[in-house]
Amino acid sequence: MAAVLRRGVKLISSGSSQLLSGGCKHGRTSTLCISSSRPSSSKINVELDSSTGIAVMRFQNPLVNSLNLDFLTEICISLEKLELDKSCRGVILTSAQPKIFSAGLDILEMYGKNPEHYAAFWKSVQEIWLKLYGYSKITIAAINGSSPAGGCLIALTADYRIMADNPRYTIGLNETQLGIVAPFWFKDTMLNTVGHRTAELSLQFGLMYTPSDALKINLVDLVVPEEQVLSTATETMTKFLAIPGHAREISKSMMRKPVVDRLLSCRDADIKNFVSFISKDSIQKSLGQYLSMLKQKKS
């Protein structure tokens, strides 16, 4: 899987992605870069600072980082590589797209397709959540834009969330606004973060929160000026890294394993449930209307 290209340069490739160690220089720091072998088509960019062990994973799936099958797969592969890489100690998740962290699941993956497609898509959504929520290394979400539904879920899987202080950005599980339902593991992730009553109201109304409101309910841990989101995430990561790794990791697992195990015990049933739910005429109609609303918003 890994090959040494020249001194200090390691290449790990899988699918369309490559991992180059020491192949990129950013300022004075030697970095690892994961990028596609066809850079123009790469949906993420990862830089690993070998001096600190901190990787920054930037989502760059135009226009709005919506989570389609390819994008989810690419994120998963990169996370797996970083998890196996002993020089990586923590991952900061952020966006390279302006104003958007992630628009959530790509609605087009859930609209007008066949059951096989829905099943494959949902499996990849499960996969990314299982990978991130059960991730052994430290993860911090540097939320530099709006983050509805699946985007919020990605942020919720992190050990710490830092959001840009811009009232135009919102975050939350807004599924009911689309006429769909956040599945139990989305719900559990939210509940474990904000508590039962807040999660109950939040899920039923499909509430989206401004950064200051998200901070009030502990949906995010910190709100900072936009230009400081990444530097604050790096500082916070350093604090996490100061804790003995095995103790932190076991504590994280202790908190999260029951929820992870719950999905693991019924993955196939959960996929069946999703396929049957999303294939319903009434649900397809709701999604169609929501998509039209998104288009009309522009005109």
Ligand SMILES: CC/C=C\C/C=C\C/C=C\CCC/C=C/C(=O)SCCNC(=O)CCNC(=O)[C@H](O)C(C)(C)COP(=O)(O)OP(=O)(O)OC[C@H]1O[C@@H](n2cnc3c(N)ncnc32)[C@H](O)[C@@H]1OP(=O)(O)O
């Ligand atoms: C018994 C049952 C029990 C349990 C249930 C069982 C199973 C579960 C079932 C279902 C669960 C599904 C869970 C779903 C999770 C999701 O994540 S759904 C997606 C939710 N996302 C949203 O609602 C976001 C919608 N988008 C926006 O609000 C805005 O676009 C934005 C704030 C992200 C960005 O705003 P702008 O910058 O103004 O950009 P535009 O609005 O112009 O968008 C640009 C372009 O992108 C398209 N788009 C936006 N979001 C999405 C998306 N999520 N998917 C696909 N496409 C998206 C938008 O239409 C524009 O397209 P064009 O007009 O340029 O073609």
